[in-house]
Amino acid sequence: MIFRAAMVITLSTLLLAFGVRASEKKASVVSPAMIIQQQIALNEILISIHRLQIDFLDQGAREALQQAQQSLNISIHTLPESLHDPEANNLLVTVVSLWPVISKHITWLSTIPASYEPPSATSLLRVLAKMDRQLLLLRQKIANTLPGNTGKxxxxxxxxxxxxxxxxxxxxxxxxxxxxxxxxxxxxxxxxxxxxxxxxxxxxxxxxxxxxxxxxxxxxxxxxxxxxxxxxxxxxxxxxxxxxxxxxxxxxxxxxxxxxx
Missing domain, CATH: 1.20.120 (Four Helix Bundle (Hemerythrin (Met), subunit A))
Structure with a gap:
């Protein structure tokens, strides 16, 4: 019992420590490089969708779409919950709110059987373009607050x-x-x-x-x-x-x- 209790305490301590580290990571300052990496993942999604528009049977495009979705999903969840600058915070809120809807549509698109009629991706592309624009504005806003050429x-x-x-x-x-x-x-x-x-x-x-x-x-x-x-x-x-x-x-x-x- 003592050994089991010790294990529980140790596990609880580890989980608490992990939670603190995750929280600290969540609260970290957003850098222009971090935002560009999200834009890269987002544009990989756009590229993959265009590939499917050209050839809906392109299995490589489907796999690339799913990989880019996973990459951006991980990256989005590392963003802080809020930013001190009101304008930057509004951009952040828009980006975070757009992603769940986009992600669901990507899952749907990437798993439609290749034998089906290719669906229209116009609405999805439009929302992705909006998210890309919000990320660009957020990156510019963050870059303007950095001293000199820090971290270009x-x-x-x-x-x-x-x-x-x-x-x-x-x-x-x-x-x-x-x-x-x-x-x-x-x-x-x-x-x-x-x-x-x-x-x-x-x-x-x-x-x-x-x-x-x-x-x-x-x-x-x-x-x-x-x-x-x-x-x-x-x-x-x-x-x-x-x-x-x-x-x-x-x-x-x-x-x-x-x-x-």
Missing amino acids: PRFLEQALLMQYMTRDYLSLLVSEQNAKAAIASQMQLKTLANRFDQRMTAFNDELSDHPHAMEPVQQAHAAWSFIHSSFEKFPEQKTPDLIVRYGKRIVSNLSSLQRMF
């Missing part, structure tokens, strides 16, 4: 830009825009690609001799070199599978770089 997540920003391009590329393939709007969207996509190329080249030049960062930055640069022309030649040349595959590789490499600095 430039590699994560580049990773997110890669996802924006992938998302927009796939969106153009499934959209039904008129000719004028389509041309404007294509020009914007190529502008983003040129911006990404300039930053990628600068990263490669800066870190080419770095003992640890050299490998991931060169891998990301090589992957980008392989798909850069796909953006330049769109819509005459359409290579969505390559964009998704190498874009994901670039995001992974850039995320590794961020952890080194």
Whole structure:
């Protein structure tokens, strides 16, 4: 009995300690890098949905959608319950309130049998775009409160830009825009690609001799070199599978770089 009681006390102590640590983690300050990681997971969801719009039988897209959902769900639950700044707090409340509804719809979409007629994802995409916008505003609000350039997540920003391009590329393939709007969207996509190329080249030049960062930055640069022309030649040349595959590789490499600095 004494041994059992000791075990209960020890277990209770551990659970209490874990609860305190979880509470402390929950109350931690939100950083721009943390918000970008949530945007990356959210945009992976958008990319996966567009892939399903192109091919509803794409099992890889379904698995990627479920993985991104799990990643964002974990990340959302690490957010604090409130923020001192009223404007930032309103943005936080909106993000947290949108997620349960979005998550249920993602579960539904990712588990519909492939033999069924593909459902419309317009409403879900619209709500996801709203959540992405709220996260962007929250990140900007938080960044403005930081002194100087503290913790500038430039590699994560580049990773997110890669996802924006992938998302927009796939969106153009499934959209039904008129000719004028389509041309404007294509020009914007190529502008983003040129911006990404300039930053990628600068990263490669800066870190080419770095003992640890050299490998991931060169891998990301090589992957980008392989798909850069796909953006330049769109819509005459359409290579969505390559964009998704190498874009994901670039995001992974850039995320590794961020952890080194």
